[in-house]
Amino acid sequence: MSGAPFGARLTEAVAARGSLCVGIDPHPGLLDQWGLPRDVSGLERFALTCVEAFAGDISVLKPQSAFFEAYGSRGVAVLERVIADARSAGALVLLDVKRGDIGSTMAAYAQAYLSDGSPLAADAVTVSPYLGFGSLDPAIEEAARTGRGLFVLARTSNPEGAGVQHAKVSGVDGVGGVGGITVAQSIVDQAAAHNAGASPLGSIGLVVGATVGRTDLDLSALNGPLLAPGLGAQGAGPADLAAVFGDVLPAVLPASARDVLRHGPDVTALRSAALRVRDELAAAAR
Numbered sequence: 001m002s003g004a005p006f007g008a009r010l011t012e013a014v015a016a017r018g019s020l021c022v023g024i025d026p027h028p029g030l031l032d033q034w035g036l037p038r039d040v041s042g043l044e045r046f047a048l049t050c051v052e053a054f055a056g057d058i059s060v061l062k063p064q065s066a067f068f069e070a071y072g073s074r075g076v077a078v079l080e081r082v083i084a085d086a087r088s089a090g091a092l093v094l095l096d097v098k099r100g101d102i103g104s105t106m107a108a109y110a111q112a113y114l115s116d117g118s119p120l121a122a123d124a125v126t127v128s129p130y131l132g133f134g135s136l137d138p139a140i141e142e143a144a145r146t147g148r149g150l151f152v153l154a155r156t157s158n159p160e161g162a163g164v165q166h167a168k169v170s171g172v173d174g175v176g177g178v179g180g181i182t183v184a185q186s187i188v189d190q191a192a193a194h195n196a197g198a199s200p201l202g203s204i205g206l207v208v209g210a211t212v213g214r215t216d217l218d219l220s221a222l223n224g225p226l227l228a229p230g231l232g233a234q235g236a237g238p239a240d241l242a243a244v245f246g247d248v249l250p251a252v253l254p255a256s257a258r259d260v261l262r263h264g265p266d267v268t269a270l271r272s273a274a275l276r277v278r279d280e281l282a283a284a285a286r
């Protein structure tokens, strides 16, 4: 991919289109609600309707890979088309795959999702740092080389995440050091080190759920985007974002899937629902 780094492209997209990220999550139950069959043809109709409804107005679309993989290779082919069509209609695509593996295997994931010419390459992907932040290095390097971005799981929106993510480690990489910080804070700090000096924003983002409430996470030095899933279906609303993010709210991409998608299958109703949430978020941030 040529041109500006992901952090710069995202900043421009949010300035033009607002901060809402809409998830494309073709749950079987949503296919039922939309009157579509639970097969590849239903999946394709669902996903392309989402692209038609959102890709011209919303800054970031986030297809969730699992719902496409569930249909095998033909489902993955639909995902490839969603990525290509959404990007050509002007949206950035954040592919939600939450990949994480030992470094040498991570290099293959980087090839799949972050390399020019790969049919699954998106503008950014979600990754898991729970094999050690350093295991993500091949993805960080490939993203930097190709102008793409990563969103690293830090403090996830699900209640089960806290047990691992609030555990204390004794240094930034889990060894040495004194005092102890949380696992989530060590992830924040390591992402911040990669973003230092980038302008207007680094390309290594984090995931911090909109549902987590007030935390002691210090996000002030991140200099990168913050994906905040959990709006709507998981119970968070626009007003919760200020409590979670405080001063770094301008770097937040609030994300919603089911709460918007339930307005389908009508394209106009879907688009209106997304624009309504986007405008509510903008009003709450003022």
Ligand SMILES: O=C(O)c1cc(=O)[nH]c(=O)n1[C@@H]1O[C@H](COP(=O)(O)O)[C@@H](O)[C@H]1O
Pocket (backbone or CB within 6 Å): 023, 025, 064, 096, 126, 155, 156, 157, 158, 207, 208, 209, 229, 230, 231, 232, 233, 234, 255, 256, 257, 258, 259
């Ligand atoms: O990385 C994510 O997007 C993510 C991280 C997280 O902490 N929580 C979370 O819900 N997600 C994803 O965000 C989407 C949430 O969908 P809704 O709850 O329907 O808005 C799903 O695709 C989740 O996999």
